[in-house]
Amino acid sequence: MKRPLLILVILFIMSQLAEAQLWKLKRYEAGAGFGPSFFFGDVGGYSIGENLVGLKDLSFIQTRYDLNLNVRYRITQDLAGRFNISTGLLKANDKRGSNENREFEASTFFFEPSLIGEYYFLKNKSENSYLFIKSGKKFFKTLISSLDFYVLGGVGGTVYSVNGNPKLEKVSGFKSGGFAPVIPVGLGATLVYSPDFNFGLELRGRYALSDYLDGYTSQYSSRNDVYYSLNFTVSYKVRTGKNGLPRFR
Secondary structure, three states, X not given: OXXXXXXXXXHHHHHHHHHHHHHHHHXXXXXXXXXXXXXXXXXXXXXXXXXXXXXXXXXXXXXXXXXXXXXXXXXXXXXXXXXXXXXXXXXXXXXXXXXXXXXXXXXXXXEEEEEEEEEEEEOOOHHHOHHHHHHOOOOOOXXXXXXXXXEEEEEEEEEEEEXXXXXXXXXXXXXXXXXXXXXXXXXXXXXXXXXOEEEEEEEEEEEEOOOOOOOOXXXXXXXXXXEXXXXXXXXXXXXXXXXXXXXXX
């Protein structure tokens, strides 16, 4: 009776030690995301008092796309850092806004590298499952136990090019492009689909230290430009070698 009990105790201790280290096996992730972009500049939009906290500015006519690629490194179980590159289009149009008679329109292409930190305030349970890691089977016993929720913040910069309609480009002070520092913040959710792949949804906003992302600033403007992206994401987890570097075999 004592021997089986001792074996069970040893196995339990070993499993606990293994579970505590499982997240270290795959510290690196290569990821991508794609989804719509939303722009809040001086062209288009409603006056602040008429805007319902910006909800009226969300329209199909001013929606474009955002694509991002990233490399993530898990610092601890709850903290991660990533290098991110985003590119896409932003659209601003005076139609259906407070300045329809002005008839300005702008399309902005942007390229944005950034460094981002992530804090996971709610972690999944599946990546700490020894059987999940070893078997490679998809984990869907309960959805909530397979989800991560996190907040993010960082620093970056955007190189942008503005294509305005003739009325906008004739305005004094119009700028056709440039560079602006940006501050990305946001939140996201990740589904741990398998030991190798995650899928997720991320809302990321960028506050630009410029008011010219649409090529124009108004005398009534009191805030810099802001843009958002809502990305559907996928990431591939790379096994970490004994030297701490990615291992591809």
